[in-house]
Amino acid sequence: MIHYVITLLSIGGIYLLLAQALNLQFGFAGLPNFGIVGFFAIGSYASALLTANGNFPVYGAMLIAGLLAALMSFGLARIVLRLRTDYLAIVTLSFSEIVRILVIGEEQITNGPRGVSGIPGIPLLWSPGVNAVVLIIAVNVLVALATHLLVRSPFGRSIRAMRDDEAAFASISKSAVSYKLRVFGLGGFVMGVAGALYAHYFGYISPDQFLPLTTFYVWIAVILGGAGRLSGALIGTIVLTLFLEGSRFLRDVLPFISEVEMASVRIGAIGFALMVLASRRPQGIMGDFTSK
């Protein structure tokens, strides 16, 4: 049982990192990033390719992965930030598909559809699986703390003010733009690090693992939990995991549903929850706990 729980914590933890990053970008700064899986892939491949065939230190590679994703995030934001939010959403979504197809196409660098294998695990004191979960949780705590401090800093107050005041948004000032860019870059960094953790945890990555569905899962987590709240990302990720994983157990007590049907019901239930919450409770599950 313990290994199952550790696996759940590791994978849930990686999703939580992504949710925290999105929360920073969308929840706190109002930037709808639908290209999450693209930055995740960039981090993943950067760290994997650096370490798979050489003696490059894993931690160094993870840092570079984060920085590279941050740089890409920053660069993309510079180009698209002046677009209206709907366009921004679709452009970032397109960006993530461009990343995925480039990974498929640039076979010399990325090994194409065959993926990268032999990615070293995370070196630490314990067994590889435990190392990963410890590190994933530690990074999550760090990100949560950093976000907490950031949001309460003058910088954080500015970006929140920017998000809340639509009128001020229209008369966007120079410093506001630079704030937004920095937030986008920061989020990208966290996504890149999450990707690196993912690569070292699984030891194998391929382009098929970076489909837009992952982005939507992260959005689902953030919307379910409530955007703009630290607790929201956490609760949202837990609820999402409960839907995806808990339903496996649900079927054991409901034997008349086959797994084939359950696979449909599981996704359908997530879709349904998303519809209900978005239309009837847009502030998310945790919306009432913290003030606006």
Add this chain to the structure above:
Amino acid sequence: MRLLELKELRVGYGEVDIVRGIDLHVEENEIVTIAGTNGAGKSTLVKGVMGLAPRTSGQMTFAGQDLLSRSAEDRRSLGISYVPQVANVFPSLSVSENLSIMGRGQNAKSRMDEMFSMFPALGRRKRTQARALSGGERQQLAFARALMSQPKLIVLDEPTAALSPALSTQVFEQVKQLLSMDVAVLMIEQRARQSLKISHRGYILDSGKVAMVGPAEQLLADPEMEELYLGVHE
């Protein structure tokens, strides 16, 4: 007869009231100006009157009928027309479409012809998309559109906002002419002095409340008013 009557009207977005208890009325064949500083709640008040604000409370009647319980869509048939600020025509619709949106049938057809004779510039550009009109033409179209439904009251939100001083004068002339068509006017204006000159009465808003009210000439002559809200002579 009293057309529009507001009592203790509050209008707001979210949890904040922008308009915080206003009493106001418009008589038949009367031009009433609402002036006030930026952010005094003028536009929000008008949105409330038109049923376009998220939250409105208090009392609001039109020709004795309750307005609050009616939807925005219903108010037109009671006889209220609305000309919002700037976005006051349907840009992708042609001139005649902009007018016919207010009603169809034989009656509408003849009404439209009346409008074209009243605003000949529009008559020459019936098939032009409204976005292609000049600022002045656009304003004329907005008036014509509002008049199509033969309203008893026209609500104007800063009709001269984006116009040159010359065009503004023209617009005020048009507003004055409306009286001859048996239409009352409730008008928000930044150019309060000019506006009050053609009005019967005026209200001055400040922070969501009525700061001053009275006959137009009296307000124009009030030294305090002069200092606080009208500024130096133009």
Add this chain to the structure above:
Amino acid sequence: MKNQGDVSRRAVLAGIGSTALLTGLSGRAQAAGNVFRIGAPNTITGAAGVFGTGVQNTIIEMAKRLNAAGGAGGHTFEVFAEDTQTLPEPALLAARKLIEVNEVKALLGVYSSPEALAIIPASNAADVVLMHTGAAPKLAADNTEGLGFQFYPSSQSIGFVLNQIVTKEGYERPVTLTLTNDASIGNSTSFHKYWAEQTGSEPEDIRYQPNQPNYRSELQQALLANPDVIILNGYEPDATIIMKQLYELGNTARVIAPEFAVTTRLIEALGPELVEDTIVYRFVPNSDSAAYTLFDEVYQAAMDAPGSANTYAAIAYDEMNLVALALELDPAISTGAELADAIHKVCGPDGEPCNSFAEGKELIAGGATVLNYLGASGPCDFDDQGRTPGNFGVSEVKSGEYVFAYGIVFED
């Protein structure tokens, strides 16, 4: 307005709570006498969603039938099924849950390399047998405990077979159409290598992306090379579109494709005329084999469709038979390692040949200690790294039916 449709936090949390409660109540496997637990983490949804249901239903149907026939070695089977979404992380979570919560001893019907690569460290550590159709070479290297069984022939052997077919039929200008995924690229690359060694020329290779609505420019490029044979390395949905559009564009060159691409469902959808004379290869030498006929019947019962629609289901059928035979041979099996050993004893290539569990059971009752199970998906022989050697059957489609032509055995 805002409150009108509001769902309270309490209601949401209550809903989640009750789900959690149900979750907590479940999952405790009931202790029964000799129940052998099998995990089926299959690709119900995701990229390989067209195959997973058939695979899973075949495993469940087989368990039902084996149990009805009295089980194997005194064991009855209980199947725990999961969806892997054709993705590694849900696959790993499914496998972990099956291993630790349901305490399964074998994972059957695992589909792709990424999934198998994600699962194999976990199954190795937990001493659980892993039967999969991954093709990545690393899977053999990762098979450190000897618990892995790779049912999909290597890309190398498929390239070999393709080369044999083209040579045998006397074609000179082959062109490959290759789906951009691991297995298909491997197959084409391997074919190119053999062809280059033999003829010194490099055939044109056209890579296509999945899920495109229109392959006309790809096919136009392929036809520009004036091929006399087109080798299609892909799967059922894209093959359906490509076969149709090839025909529309006036192609007369013959097509060679795996049977899991040119399926009976494809033939039914396009009509026999479009598919006439297509050469299909499958991992089973001969679909007239006794094992194949039996599988076909099981698949009909499980899916209400002919077995040729799903090669992976044939593989799953064989996986169940091998596990059952192993238990019949050694009823005392309690660990994964023991199960893997016993499977090696019943799978061949030495020993007494048998086509089904029933036959094998009789042979064991008669004192046989080594069997050679000949399956529906192939001879089911495995080397000590768990790899299957290639042993292929080639058929031609005639009036909508597969007509067996010849068999090919892979030689390195």
Add this chain to the structure above:
Amino acid sequence: MFYANLAMSGLVQGLLLATLALSVSLCFSVAKFTNAATGDFMTVGAYVVVAIQAVTGGSLMLGVLGSCIVTALISLLAYWLLFRHLAHVSPIMSLVASVGLALFLRSVLSLFAGHEQYAIDYPIARAINFHGFLIVPIDLWVALASVALLALVFAVLYLTPIGLQVRALADNRDLARAAGIRSRGVMIVLWSLIGIVSAVGGTIIGIKTVVIPDIGWNLLLPGFAAAILGGLGNPLGAVIAAILLGICQELSTPMVGFVYKTIFSFAVLIAVLIWKPEGLFGRVEQVR
């Protein structure tokens, strides 16, 4: 001739995307959000055709007509139960909710129809060869159906009183309400149109490909790209952009190859938006 054939391929590609882009754009013009369930509406449309063909014994015409009705009803239901309640929240929230609807629709389809592929029955015929220029008969029908669909949509929008109201509401919501236009009636027309476009689009896609739960979803992103390039909320622009993108994409294949052609539209999208943030045929929104 090589390039002429590529252009033809691009035209077909463009037409396949055009219906999707049209639907996205229609929805955006009035309901003011990007509908991620557009692709899945099309999938529903295709499945209904398959189901009706199975029941009636293969009539494609009947299938399409029936699908128009059923898909329009489902589309209306989606408006009534979901999107109606999202009118006052941010468009991003509506987008996320539409992702939920997309997942939900797909799972309902797969629950009842499974994950195996189906095919829409139509007569497959060889291309007509004009000195090397190939015209596939079904492509002509696809083009005809697309043109008919466009004609229908534009007839409703430009020749009927309710179409006038739809356009007015798309232009300026508050002004339309003050002019007495009831959004309910307009929305019923809008979502019916979206349903009909989805049914015809789904049929076209189903005919050219196979019917599986993911077909619509797989085309969604290129459809979005076309809709944005056309200037979101400009249906004609969306159709033109889709066709242009299709043709350019296919013509580009000798240079960029077949793997990268799938991101051609995204690259163009980003490039164009850098140069023209409102899209090719978009207009700068009026300040409200």
